[in-house]
Amino acid sequence: MPRAFALVDCNSFYASCEKVFAPALANRPVVVLSNNDGCIVARSAEAKALGIPMGKPLFQCEGLIKRHGVAVFSSNYALYGDMSARVMATLGRFTPSMEIYSIDEAFLDLTGMPIALTPYGRRIRETVLRWTGIPVSVGIGPTKTLAKVANKLAKQDPAFAGVLDLTGRLDREALLAKIGVEDVWGIGRQYAAMLERHGVRTALDFARLPRDFVKKRMTVGGLHTLLELNGVSCLPLEQAPAPKKSIVSSRSFGVPVTTLEDMREALAWHVSRAAEKLRAQHGLTSGLLVYVQTNTFIANEPQYAASDTTALPVPTAHTSELLRAGLKLLERLFKQGYRYKKVGVMLLGIEVSGSVQGSLLAPAKEESQRRKALMRALDQANAKWGKEMVRLAATGLKRSWAMRQERRSPRYTTMWAELPAVKAG
């Protein structure tokens, strides 16, 4: 049976979330910023129309923003995560199996649906909008890559009204010719530039390339893209998210950091976060990497960046063990006399807890049970009372390095105190 995948993608997701709770912004341009209020990472349709580019630093757009009264928000991940869960739950009603691909995208398996797919796509779109307030686009195709292409076309051409099914279309080639090769899923900037040099400009040009050329210059990933554009499904639907093989926590500082003390505090915070994520997936880490970095954007300042790794004697998920190892690394890396912009930690070689070999060096069983219980209590308290309410002392209270976040909307959906007020009468 021929396969059918739908890619459902939320339009301007973060900006749309902000609009849901601020009806006055309905037809106004809205942008959402990256962490630290640094770059523009989401733009409403009105903001795109003004020519505000994706990924631009905010301070380079101040003029445009002021002139047009653009509403600007710091990112509010508690809100977006919760809205995402609602959208995904809604989508789950339309398919026996789906893959949540990112915070604002999902692939739905529509193989063998006993209904015409275009009207089905319209129903999906209308239902999500009605139930969550979030507008989505729906692209349908015989492979995931073609579903992505269809989605892009559905957004690009208003005639499709947000839904396009490529599975039965005879004009598939003509439509592929309307997509730039750089907009094909799996082809990024570097490959696009290389292809351009060979006269490949559209998705159709690419789809017609010889296999061995693509395999040689773009490895097997590129070959899969080529085959998928020709209707050969190579990328399966991944229903269960694979456990992470590495976990990162890192963030730019709101202000430059110069002292070891502040660096220690910030690193401790990141180690705690990473360890929480690790325990959430029932993992144990066998190593960690710490890195420090100055602000590379400042040309006339001394620059320094360094990283180092350490292997743990026994894989662990215990915050204080990771803290000890991480701080030791930091002390080796830290050099006086620099203005640091960033510190981060990466957990490496993660194993599923339970599959770990015993070791003569492992703490006695009783001791490790006791520690596990402590960590569980910590995670539960954090979940109940809010993130960061309960932390190990080393993570500090000063937070002079904390990120800037000056324009965050209330956490409407996840904090009782910030529920939107509704005026009656």
Added chain:
DNA sequence: TCTGGGGTCCTAGGACCC
């Protein structure tokens, strides 16, 4: 003044072993 964060996969090349 101000420039995000968190992931994956693939390949080449070196170390090491028999």
Added chain:
DNA sequence: TCTGGGGTCCTAGGACCC
């Protein structure tokens, strides 16, 4: 002068995604 062949494991780097 000429210095095997093949396997595995690890790391670094480069590409991609959102």
